[in-house]
Amino acid sequence: MTTTRFAPSPTGHIHVGNLRTALFNYLIARKAGGTFILRIDDTDPERSKEEYVDGIKRDLEWLGLTWDRTERQSQRLDRYAEEADRLRGMSRLYEAWETPVELDLKRKKQLNMGKPPVYDRAALALTEADRERMRAERGNGVWRFLLDQQRIEWTDGILGDISIDAASVSDPVLFKMDGQILYTFASVVDDVDMGVTHIVRGSDHVTNTATQIQIIEALGGTPPAFAHHSLLTGPQGESLSKRLGTLSLRDLREAGIEPEALLSLMARLGSSQPVELRLSLEEIAEGFDLSQFGAAPTKFDVEDLYPLTARKLHGLPLAAVAEDIAALGVPADKAELFWTVTRENIRTRAELGDWWALFSRGAEPLVADEDRAFVAEAMTLLPEGPFDHDTWGQWTAAVKAQTGRKGKGLFMPLRKALTGREKGPEMADVMPLLQTIPARNLTA
Incomplete structure (x- = not known):
């Protein structure tokens, strides 16, 4: 069975970039009649907040992206420890003590020598006595996964054939010095245990995917089908990283964006298919085709959501x-x-x-100086309310007869005086709704 997941960290509100990942995985599962898991990545106790967990669920529910079950990584720590011990038993997990400063110096030295800036595996050369001394001096170290230094290859659902030389990648840190498990490992254990078959995420995870494929295989699992969607940029191609706080789903909801508008745009943005308003997730899923998406950075403009929202409301x-x-x-x-x-x-x-x-x-009258006398005179001919659909025609006819004005010179000043706007609905329809006329107080 097709099984996908969305694994947000509850360290803030989810934004349009997160939504793209959630939506793609949701649509793959629903189109195949499979399972969509909401997996909360809350292994960082300092930054993870329950209010953000609630916010994530509210945002997804607003969009109709219902999940089949919820998992919490904070409730699976024993399982991660168990699998970590298994890797240690296979000599695929080793402890290292370099400080950030020491690692930075190593990287600079390698770059100066024209070599890839990857971890040099110095910790593997430590004797047991060396390790005991390091623990005494520095406390616990980080735990790194020992990569097989060979090419890691897969056919990506969007990017096509990918081949990465593991020798050009540092052995990934799976546990921090304080024992906190990192996403790279927790996610792999979950994906294997939960039978995840398809994973769509941002193209900034391609290197992570390469290392995770090896971890999955070391744990005896079968790598899922991976696809990496393009990253979003601003309308001018600028980075969205500094603007994501204003592009949270909560903010878009409060701005009045309709969920169908947001889903319709996100389901097609960056693909060769035109963006079309769809009023149900079933319709969106039916037309969803991962192979239609490209690798190039994708421009996102929040203004594109308003015409789609308006189109939905109009119907x-x-x-x-x-x-x-x-x-x-x-x-x-x-x-x-x-x-x-x-x-x-x-x-x-x-x-x-x-x-x-x-x-x-009533609106603040919008009256040009050259029209002030005309509008003041016209107001003396406006009958007392309540008004009906005939009021506008009867009134403008009377004004025309008395002033000689006609056409745009007649109608536009009166519209602006009554509504404060140059454009809007037919005035014959507006008149029955007007409760008060501030423009009556105009004097020539």
Whole structure:
């Protein structure tokens, strides 16, 4: 059975980059009728927070990315220790004591000599007496996995055939000096134990994948099918790393982005397929094809989400937004007209509040100096409310007859005076919703 996983660290809010990974793995599992696991990578007790675990679940639920089961790495520490002991028994795990400064000096020396800046395995030459002395002087060391220095090859679901010389990669650290297990090892043990068959993640993990394939094989497992998607950049190709805090799913949700808009964009961004709004995950999964994605960095612009959000909202019936409209204080007998008038003129649900404020409290009149006398005169001809759909036509006809103005010179100043906007819904539809007219107070 196809089994995939999403393994976020609960050290912050998940962002659009994380979503891409989660969505791809979700779609692979759902398209195959398989299992999607939410695995919380909480092995760092200092940085992992329960509030972020809750936030991750809220974000995924908002998007409809339901998981079949939840795993917590913090509850599997005994299992990791057990597998680490097995690697030690195979002489594939060894202790090393170099400080960060010492490692940095080694790397610089190797670079100066034109060699790859990889760990030189000096710790393997230590005798038992040397190791005891190092423990006495420096405490516990880190534990490194001993790579077989041969080529590591796999066919990547996006990047194609990959071949990495293990001799050009440092033996990865699996346990820190304080005993904390690192992602590289915990993830492998989990993937083997949980029968993960497919893994999609960012292209910055390609080297990790190479080392993890060897760890998986050392533990007697079968490497899953790997695929590495391109990394996101800003709209000008700039790094997103400094902006990810503003691109969290929580922030996008609060900005009014509809989940279907975000999912539709993320499911096609970076592929050869056009971005099209899809209103269900079933539709998105049906058209999802991992082979259509490329390796080049992919530009992401949050502004692209707003037209998709607007397109979704434009097609919604009143029932789908009735609660939002009622919460604004729109009278029940005005709700249907309010939605009809505003639906084509909003990008997000939040903008409904702006429109109701305009209708209920009135807009600040937008009047050019050359139109001030004309608008003031027109206001004397506007009847008292309540207004209906005929009010606009009857009023503008009366204004035309008295002032001689016509066309854009007639209609635009009056629209701007009543709504404070140059564009918007048909004024015949707007008039029945207007509760107050601040422009009545204009004087010539």
